[in-house]
Amino acid sequence: MADSEAAEGSYVELLKRMKHRLELAVFDEKTSPRDLAALTKRLSDVAKEINQLEDAEKEPLDDLDGSADGEFDAENI
Template sequence: MTTAAKEGDEKALLVHLQARIAQAVEDPGTPPRDLSSLSRRLMEITKELKALEVAEAKEAAHVSTQDAAFDSEAI
């Protein structure tokens, strides 16, 4: 997780945080008073990841390709 944070890889950092918080939520040793805020943050991270994936998909769909030169002989 520290590598993702140092490199500025937002998606990787969110994935690591999501896994870590999910682990804490499932841990029977996690104090009940913390479950609400951990669960809320887990849901927020999940939404942030989905938004990043949608943005990446839109960006991939708008990849421009260079047109080939027009060749009148090809007609």
């Protein structure tokens, strides 16, 4: 696993832990109505970010736009 993958994996795990904590607060009957709107918005944002990151992991990284690079020629520089 590359360093960037490890960092992204730990970031996704952090987001999942945040999502769990936010869910506890949003669905707790003791949460004040004043705080509920902000918590609900944040929960929605975190859930969307998790989905985007997980979808990006599934997308192949090579040839995303359908074009291929040509062979490198230093004389063209």
